[in-house]
Amino acid sequence: xxxxxxxxxxxxxxxxxxxxxxxxxxxxxxxxxxxxxxxxxxxxxxxxxxxxxxxxxxxxxxxxxxxxxxxxxxxxxxxxxxxxxxxxxxxxxxxxxxxxxxxxxxxxxxxxxxxxxxxxxxxxxxxxxxxxxxxxxxxxxxxxxxxxxxxxxxxxxxxxxxxxxxxxxxxxxxxxxxxxxxxxxxxxxxxxxxxxxxxxxxxxxxxxxxxxxxxxxxxxxxxxxxxxxxxxxxxxxxxxxxxxxxxxxxxxxxxxxxxxxxxxxxxxxxxxxxxxxxxxxxxxxxxxxxxxxxxxxxxxxxxxxxxxxxxxxxxxxxxxxxxxxxxxxxxxxxxxxxxxxxxxxxxxxxxxxxxxxxxxxxxxxxxxxxxxxxxxxxxxxxxxxxxxxxxxxxxxxxxxxxxxxxxxxxxxxxxxxxxxxxxxxxxxxxxx
Amino acid sequence: xxxxxxxxxxxxxxxxxxxxxxxxxxxxxxxxxxxxxxxxxxxxxxxxxxxxxxxxxxxxxxxxxxxxxxxxxxxxxxxxxxxxxxxxxxxxxxxxxxxxxxxxxxxxxxxxxxxxxxxxxxxxxxxxxxxxxxxxxxxxxxxxxxxxxxxxxxxxxxxxxxxxxxxxxxxxxxxxxxxxxxxxxxxxxxxxxxxxxxxxxxxxxxxxxxxxxxxxxxxxxxxxxxxxxxxxxxxxxxxxxxxxxxxxxxxxxxxxxxxxxxxxxxxxxxxxxxxxxxxxxxxxxxxxxxxxxxxxxxxxxxxxxxxxxxxxxxxxxxxxxxxxxxxxxxxxxxxxxxxxxxxxxxxxxxxxxxxxxxxxxxxxxxxxxxxxxxxxxxxxxxxxxxxxxxxxxxxxxxxxxxxxxxxxxxxxxxxxxxxxxxxxxxxxxxxx
Numbered sequence: 001x002x003x004x005x006x007x008x009x010x011x012x013x014x015x016x017x018x019x020x021x022x023x024x025x026x027x028x029x030x031x032x033x034x035x036x037x038x039x040x041x042x043x044x045x046x047x048x049x050x051x052x053x054x055x056x057x058x059x060x061x062x063x064x065x066x067x068x069x070x071x072x073x074x075x076x077x078x079x080x081x082x083x084x085x086x087x088x089x090x091x092x093x094x095x096x097x098x099x100x101x102x103x104x105x106x107x108x109x110x111x112x113x114x115x116x117x118x119x120x121x122x123x124x125x126x127x128x129x130x131x132x133x134x135x136x137x138x139x140x141x142x143x144x145x146x147x148x149x150x151x152x153x154x155x156x157x158x159x160x161x162x163x164x165x166x167x168x169x170x171x172x173x174x175x176x177x178x179x180x181x182x183x184x185x186x187x188x189x190x191x192x193x194x195x196x197x198x199x200x201x202x203x204x205x206x207x208x209x210x211x212x213x214x215x216x217x218x219x220x221x222x223x224x225x226x227x228x229x230x231x232x233x234x235x236x237x238x239x240x241x242x243x244x245x246x247x248x249x250x251x252x253x254x255x256x257x258x259x260x261x262x263x264x265x266x267x268x269x270x271x272x273x274x275x276x277x278x279x280x281x282x283x284x285x286x287x288x289x290x291x292x293x294x295x296x297x298x299x300x301x302x303x304x305x306x307x308x309x310x311x312x313x314x315x316x317x318x319x320x321x322x323x324x325x326x327x328x329x330x331x332x333x334x335x336x337x338x339x340x341x342x343x344x345x346x347x348x349x350x351x352x353x354x355x356x357x358x359x360x361x362x363x364x365x366x367x368x369x370x371x372x373x374x375x376x377x378x379x380x381x382x383x384x385x386x387x388x389x390x391x392x393x394x395x396x397x398x399x400x401x402x403x404x405x406x407x408x409x410x411x412x413x414x415x416x417x418x419x420x421x422x423x424x425x426x427x428x429x430x431x432x
Numbered sequence: 433x434x435x436x437x438x439x440x441x442x443x444x445x446x447x448x449x450x451x452x453x454x455x456x457x458x459x460x461x462x463x464x465x466x467x468x469x470x471x472x473x474x475x476x477x478x479x480x481x482x483x484x485x486x487x488x489x490x491x492x493x494x495x496x497x498x499x500x501x502x503x504x505x506x507x508x509x510x511x512x513x514x515x516x517x518x519x520x521x522x523x524x525x526x527x528x529x530x531x532x533x534x535x536x537x538x539x540x541x542x543x544x545x546x547x548x549x550x551x552x553x554x555x556x557x558x559x560x561x562x563x564x565x566x567x568x569x570x571x572x573x574x575x576x577x578x579x580x581x582x583x584x585x586x587x588x589x590x591x592x593x594x595x596x597x598x599x600x601x602x603x604x605x606x607x608x609x610x611x612x613x614x615x616x617x618x619x620x621x622x623x624x625x626x627x628x629x630x631x632x633x634x635x636x637x638x639x640x641x642x643x644x645x646x647x648x649x650x651x652x653x654x655x656x657x658x659x660x661x662x663x664x665x666x667x668x669x670x671x672x673x674x675x676x677x678x679x680x681x682x683x684x685x686x687x688x689x690x691x692x693x694x695x696x697x698x699x700x701x702x703x704x705x706x707x708x709x710x711x712x713x714x715x716x717x718x719x720x721x722x723x724x725x726x727x728x729x730x731x732x733x734x735x736x737x738x739x740x741x742x743x744x745x746x747x748x749x750x751x752x753x754x755x756x757x758x759x760x761x762x763x764x765x766x767x768x769x770x771x772x773x774x775x776x777x778x779x780x781x782x783x784x785x786x787x788x789x790x791x792x793x794x795x796x797x798x799x800x801x802x803x804x805x806x807x808x809x810x811x812x813x814x815x816x817x818x819x820x821x822x823x824x825x826x827x828x829x830x831x832x833x834x835x836x837x838x839x840x841x842x843x844x845x846x847x848x849x850x851x852x853x854x855x856x857x858x859x860x861x862x863x864x
Binding site for chain 2: 017019023026027029051053140143144149150151152153154170171172173175176207208209210211212213229230231233234235237238241242244245246248249250251254255256260261263264267268270271272274275277278279281282285286289292293296299300301302303304306307308311312314315317318319322323326327328329330332333336337340343344347348351352355356359411415419
């Protein structure tokens, strides 16, 4: 009965597109997932592997075993196989590599030697390169009859005798040109060749800014070794924006499928840092115990100033972190934007100072408390605006990822300044 | 002298790639920007326009005037021109449209009639479509000699007599097939045709999941009306991830180049909502005025519990919002993830309860305060984990964008529960 169920499941799943198969595997609870992968063995579509979430892939690979994994990898494109192997730990990598065909193994080992998140890790090695002195006719004949060409290519690269790229040519241009024309006369020589060690973020930005469909990749000696196509860049673009968002919130990655204990550990480090921040704010409050004891209304109102500062600062911070990532915020316009955020902070500070001042006055029927919370609000929102832009700029200058560290510094500042300004002013003016 | 300066600037700028020209225009202060655009008039590269930030583009268009704008638009691809016109307000649209050539104008008006953020707004109308009964040879001859084909195409669409797409074919496949073969025998019939009204987020997800290079777009009667290529999708993917990040932080968009007063207004609405939240938290604190007055240590410690809850909840929330956007979090696995986040909250609650309990005990030398803050911490972190996942799921179900509204609900809950649990337990056990 169970065997027949497995057979039916298998037949149903194999009818799906590999992306949908991956989605399905992912959305199952762990046991069902193992059962399904077990049932699929043999008919397993290797294309699923690069599509899976890291945590799920680890599980699937465990179920498959190294032998089946090696077989699946050998069927993948070089860039996809490299991507899957790169996610394994060293012992696993060794176990899989020794089961791969020599040629595939050499390509992957070469890829692994390149820095993570580099153009060399993204590129495909399969490409078409032809010499610049060829004519359109010769090239078309070659493309038609050459035995080993990539399955899919949208442009050909034109190289010099040392295999350095000197231009590229779209197939559509080639098709519509006269057979006698030389490639060098119609090729596009303005393509930007990428180095294998270029950061993937830079690569993505270049593709986005220039609306590229593909770009050649060269090694240190300038030789053409691969090509990056725009579809490889899609994932990078999404990840870079997503990573900023997650880091700002204190999570390193989407941990939806991660085991509970690992998730607890990963998130605890951020909460630990925040605990220190919160205690720091409490120490500031502790300075004003006497004031709080005599005017308890202050204890009731004090979180408002700190919270508004945190929110206003986060607005400025988020825009700054994103603009730094897209290189819209640069040293050339930083001062202008700092001035702007300070001004925005002051103006919103005034708006909300009036509001909260009136509310506090009415609530506790003491106009002086309204005045004091209003003053603290202007101070804290101005500081928040300034911190929201200066902190990420300073971190970026110190080569620290602003998305990771900015939020902690910001809330520390807005909490400390918020409590200190409010309670300090109150002690100064309301205490005998 | 000024004229010579403008001449030099113009010559220098025109040597740059249009993307770099756009960057330069963007990074200048407003006056210099106007001066540069003035100097570039006539030699102005229309490709700059779609690359600019919305606020900067408005300024540039103001400097250009409608006549020059119309001229620039006529030179752009249909999708780029549509994109620029769509960002204008209605009066401006009318003024520009009436200055455009009739054919361009008709295309843009048709595009404007489609919903915003739809496949129809993204697509290019320029494409190559051929009948299924043609042979490879006929098709190649047609591509070589047809007078009006798009400048750049990577695949051709195969259509039936009613111009409905039935397959597509890469140029590389076409080139490498024998001339006598019929297209229907080698075409890829598995392409997913998109409707003009499909949401751009769905389009982007499809391209990402299926690793597509392009997809045909059909109108309501199923006729092929355009194509979307993967480079059009790059911007969408980046925007969708970026939008979630910005909305969570309470900013609608990257407002780096927006005027100060407009920025203040846009950000104030979010701060206003947060003010209400903060006041709600203060009302909760107000319930315990008597307790606070008699044990001032509580006022010192109380922000810690609320702040830790806010941070733990934001971690869960951010992962949930992102996973909803990428459709990794779905009704089929929602319960499992809810259980997980609750458990993660409890476990991290216990970890930090022990820590803060010990610290509070030592700080105020009162073990009972340590016990109470520890209990409140467990409660608030469990509630935070649960809220972090349930709030976005609930909003999504009510068809409200979880990225916009989640954070407010979350901090309201973690503040209210945090203060209520801590001060409530203290009143219960420490007050006579």
